Amino acid sequence: MPYRYENPxxxxxxxxxxxxxxxxxxxxxxRAAIFPSIKEQYPVQERxxxxxxxxTFGMSVGASAEQKDTGSAFKSQxxxxxxxxxxxxxxxxxxxPYQSWPDLRQExxxxxxxxxxxxxxxxxxxxAVRYVNRIEIPTAEFDYRHYFxxxxxxxxxxxxxxxxxxxxxxxxxVHGREAVVLTQATVPPSAPGTYSMMLDIDIFKETPNGISxxxxxxxxxLLRNQKNEFFEGCITDTTxxxxxxxxxx
Amino acid sequence: xxxxxPIIYSYSTAPGQSATAQEFVSQWLHRxxxxxxxxxxxxxxxxxxxxxxxxQIEADIGxxxxxxxxxxxxxxVQNAVALLKIxxxxxxxxxxxxxxxxxxxxxxxLQGLKRALIEVYNEGDLTATLSSGPGGPxxxxxxSRNDALIAAVERIGVYLSSAAA
Numbered sequence: 343m344p345y346r347y348e349n350p351x352x353x354x355x356x357x358x359x360x361x362x363x364x365x366x367x368x369x370x371x372x373r374a375a376i377f378p379s380i381k382e383q384y385p386v387q388e389r390x391x392x393x394x395x396x397x398t399f400g401m402s403v404g405a406s407a408e409q410k411d412t413g414s415a416f417k418s419q420x421x422x423x424x425x426x427x428x429x430x431x432x433x434x435x436x437x438x439p440y441q442s443w444p445d446l447r448q449e450x451x452x453x454x455x456x457x458x459x460x461x462x463x464x465x466x467x468x469x470a471v472r473y474v475n476r477i478e479i480p481t482a483e484f485d486y487r488h489y490f491x492x493x494x495x496x497x498x499x500x501x502x503x504x505x506x507x508x509x510x511x512x513x514x515x516v517h518g519r520e521a522v523v524l525t526q527a528t529v530p531p532s533a534p535g536t537y538s539m540m541l542d543i544d545i546f547k548e549t550p551n552g553i554s555x556x557x558x559x560x561x562x563x564l565l566r567n568q569k570n571e572f573f574e575g576c577i578t579d580t581t582x583x584x585x586x587x588x589x590x591x
Numbered sequence: 592x593x594x595x596x597p598i599i600y601s602y603s604t605a606p607g608q609s610a611t612a613q614e615f616v617s618q619w620l621h622r623x624x625x626x627x628x629x630x631x632x633x634x635x636x637x638x639x640x641x642x643x644x645x646x647q648i649e650a651d652i653g654x655x656x657x658x659x660x661x662x663x664x665x666x667x668v669q670n671a672v673a674l675l676k677i678x679x680x681x682x683x684x685x686x687x688x689x690x691x692x693x694x695x696x697x698x699x700x701l702q703g704l705k706r707a708l709i710e711v712y713n714e715g716d717l718t719a720t721l722s723s724g725p726g727g728p729x730x731x732x733x734x735s736r737n738d739a740l741i742a743a744v745e746r747i748g749v750y751l752s753s754a755a756a
Contacts, residue, residue, distance in 0.1 A: 354632035391681050393752035409681075409745055415631075424631050435631040470628040523627055530640070544627050 345574065348586025351475040351541075352440035357450040357562060358470040358546075360431035361463035369411045372427045375460040377416065380453070384416035384425055425453050431468075432457045443566055451559065458555070465552035471565040472544040473573065476529070477581060479537040490539070492526065492576045520547045520565060522572055541576055545569045637684035641675055641698075644688040648696060661694035664713045670735045671696045671711045677737075677744045683751065702751040709743065719743050721750045 369389075377387055392412045413428030426433040434450045479489060486493050486504075494509045496502060506528040513522040525542040532538055545565045547553065553561060579587075649668050663671075671688075675698075678685065686701040695712040708720045717740075721729040733739040 354630055356628060356630065358628035388680055391748075393681075393748045409748060426629060433629045433631075435629075437632060472628040472630060474630055474632045529636075542630075542633075544630075546628060 345582060345587045347582070349584075350440055351477050351585055352438070352473055353476045354435055354437050354472075354474040355440055355443070355446055356433055356435040356470075356472045357446060358431065358433045358468075358472060359454065359466060359558070360468035360470075361461065362465045362467055363429055363461050363463055367429065367461050369413050369429060372429075372457075372460060373414050376427050376456060377414075379456055380416055380425065384418055384423070386417040386419070386421070388415045388417070390415055390426065390428065423449070427457055427461070432461075447559070447562065447566075450562075454558075466555070466558060467550065467552065468546055468548040469553055469558060469561055469565065470544060470546035471562060471569050472542070472546075473569055475541040475543075475573070477539045477541055477577075477584065478532060479539065480584070482531070482535050482537050484537065487578075489578055489581045490526070490576060491578060492524070515547070519568060520545055522546075522568070524572060524576070526576070541573070543569050543572045543576075545572070634682055635679065638675060638679045641685050641688055642672075645671055645675070645696070648688065648690050661713055663690060663694075663696045663711075666715050667691075667695040667711050667713045670715065670717065670740075671698065673735065673737070674698065674709065674711065674717075674740055674744070677740050681744050681748055683744060683748050700747060700751060705751055707747045707750060709747070717743070719747060721747070 390412045391409050393409050416425045422437040424435045432454060434453055436446050494507050508527040511524045515521040523544040527540045529538045529540055545568050547561060648663055651662060685698045687699040689697045691697040691710045693710055693712055695710055698709045700707040706722045710718050715735055716732060718730060718732050733743050
């Protein structure tokens with residue numbers, strides 16, 4: 343049952359679209375063609391670099407690393423909305439304060455149109471919706487089960503007190519559901535006497551056959567609905583009260 | 592299960608190693624998340640933590656570093672901030688920030704068995720050390736000009752991402 347929250351715990355909501363681009367497309371081309379159209383909303387531009395290890399086999403075996411220009415990140419002045427245009431795809435992230443799914447989707451549609459016109463993707467290989475939530479428990483001593491319904495289970499033969507936890511569950515794409523990586527981890531608390539838990543839901547569809555532009559946005563809607571099911575399935579009514587659950591819709 | 596105040600974390604990251612939860616998450620973020628969707632929050636989290644630690648060092652609060660050396664001055668802090676900005680752009684997360692034994696700030700990096708350290712001195716100069724090679728550590732000095740900082744970050748990035756020595 344979906345809920346609407348006064349203070350959603352979202353610290354990042356993102357739409358990620360991976361694509362195969364023609365070999366002729368370069369990061370310089372992406373930067374030069376995209377930035378003039380978005381510099382009003384995203385005035386801060388950063389080059390993105392990745393380090394890659396290259397292995398050589400032959401008369402001798404060796405390994406070396408090199409850096410590679412992978413794309414650009416364009417940031418809003420407030421640094422809370424970031425659009426990444428990379429050689430392997432596109433990501434739009436909304437950080438705190440999170441607004442709404444329709445806002446995120448609408449902006450992603452606008453930017454994807456721009457990116458696709460410049461990058462001319464040959465195919466879309468992966469589509470994802472990811473929500474990173476930071477849940478602030480207002481007490482440092484509590485029973486996990488009061489707040490969470492998906493938990494690490496500790497044998498009754500072991501001490502039941504935990505100072506931190508890290509759990510990652512990978513759900514396969516089966517029975518009409520798409521694949522999900524669910525991560526639940528403690529992070530340093532934001533205030534003394536409290537407890538902070540991250541609840542990160544990354545739901546995606548990956549296909550070598552490609553996803554058509556026509557089905558892209560309906561698929562993202564489906565992923566978002568399934569993300570909500572996972573989120574609600576992980577928390578309790580006590581947790582919902584922390585976010586100001588005010589109505590069901 | 593009862594959660595308690597998470598003052599001290601102790602995780603095992605690899606045989607013979609241990610790390611705080613923050614370091615563990617930082618390493619996990621940069622090693623195990625390639626298959627996940629690109630998250631700005633997770634990518635930036637180690638840097639938010641680094642800036643917070645830098646503020647603690649500057650204010651002389653937080654975990655004690657047990658050093659008799661001069662505490663970091665304004666020059667060292669400014670250069671450390673400039674360095675962190677470049678590291679963030681290159682997505683090379685520090686594993687730890689401490690007051691440096693040489694008077695200044697130490698920024699340590701860890702990738703598997705590889706370690707790197709940048710010392711940002713109060714006098715304005717910096718040194719970088721790469722360890723784990725069979726020939727012993729590699730050390731070089733550089734200054735705080737932006738291009739020198741970028742060159743050092745790139746060299747450390749290449750070192751940390753290359754196959755184990």
